[in-house]
Amino acid sequence: MVFHRCGLTNEDLNRKWSSPDPKLHPEIFHARGILEYMTHVMKKVPYVYCDFHGHSNTKNCFFYGCSAKKSWSRMDLSKYENETDFMVLPIVMQNCCPSFSLSQCSYKVERNRETTARITVWRSYGVKRSYTLETSYCGCDEGQYKGFHFGIRQLKEIGSTFCMSLSSLEEETKKRANLPASNRLSTITPSSSSKSMDFVDEEQSDSD
Numbered sequence: 001m002v003f004h005r006c007g008l009t010n011e012d013l014n015r016k017w018s019s020p021d022p023k024l025h026p027e028i029f030h031a032r033g034i035l036e037y038m039t040h041v042m043k044k045v046p047y048v049y050c051d052f053h054g055h056s057n058t059k060n061c062f063f064y065g066c067s068a069k070k071s072w073s074r075m076d077l078s079k080y081e082n083e084t085d086f087m088v089l090p091i092v093m094q095n096c097c098p099s100f101s102l103s104q105c106s107y108k109v110e111r112n113r114e115t116t117a118r119i120t121v122w123r124s125y126g127v128k129r130s131y132t133l134e135t136s137y138c139g140c141d142e143g144q145y146k147g148f149h150f151g152i153r154q155l156k157e158i159g160s161t162f163c164m165s166l167s168s169l170e171e172e173t174k175k176r177a178n179l180p181a182s183n184r185l186s187t188i189t190p191s192s193s194s195k196s197m198d199f200v201d202e203e204q205s206d207s208d
Contacts, residue, residue, distance in 0.1 A: 005053075014051070017120035028117075039125045048089070048129040048166060049121045055134040059141040060101035061158055063090045064132040066122040067107035076109060084184050085128040088173045089165055091187050097161035098144045099135075099154055102187065129169075133162065 007013050009024050020028035038044050065086045068076040086107065094102040113119050122130035135158060139149035150158075176184045 014053075014117055015115045017117045018115040032120075035121065035125050045125060046121075046127050048169070049117075049127045049131070050162075051117045051132045053132050053134050055136045055138075057136075057138065058104060058134070059136045059138050060104055060143070061097065061099045061133070061135045062101050062104040062106075063093070064118060064134065065090070065105065065107040066109050066119060066128075066130050068109070070107050071109035072111040073109070081128075082177075084173060084176050086130075087185050088176060089129060089131070089169055091185065092165040092168060092172055093161060094187055096164055097158060099140055099150070099158060100161070101142060133158075 005013055007025060007027070011025070013025060013028055016025045016028050017032070020032060022029045035046070035049075038046060067083070067086065068079040068081045071077060090100075090102055090105045093100045109119055109122075114123075116132070118130050118132045121127045135150060135155065140146050145154060148154075
């Protein structure tokens with residue numbers, strides 16, 4: 001079996017986040033060191049953490065997040081959580097990214113994923129918005145890119161819309177917190193033109 005996210009030790013680095021070795025997994029060890037410093041020394045919990053992955057079979061672009069109510073652990077099930085905290089970013093992405101699929105997002109915390117970055121950061125550092133952003137190797141089966149593979153143009157668009165979503169996330173979260181509970185996670189259905197950023201590749205641009 002061949003992995004594309006292994007280190008020089010031929011180990012899947014996204015299964016080493018719970019206890020990384022400083023010599024064998026230095027990337028993970030030092031990334032956790034930064035998070036340790038932020039949360040325990042600076043006393044500032046990161047607002048968002050996101051790991052970027054390619055997905056080998058599920059199509060489109062989507063998030064994996066973390067919900068205590070969807071955890072394998074009974075201890076998590078008793079914790080209070082506000083779904084607005086972690087579900088607003090996917091909703092905002094749905095409203096501006098043509099290749100994003102809100103319906104394919106999952107917030108399960110599975111036992112066999114405990115050593116991944118997403119769950120380790122959520123559990124160890126209290127980052128409510130800890131995600132993996134998955135982009136398919138197999139293209140899209142819905143939306144304006146249905147039937148097409150992702151190219152450089154679409155990947156740039158995903159990155160740009162992710163940054164746009166981050167820039168409005170705090171304001172959008174606060175705004176939704178003041179809405180009735182039944183409306184906090186409602187989505188806006190944009191027209192196809194409003195959802196596209198009209199991202200143009202430099203080599204295809206007709207501008208001077």
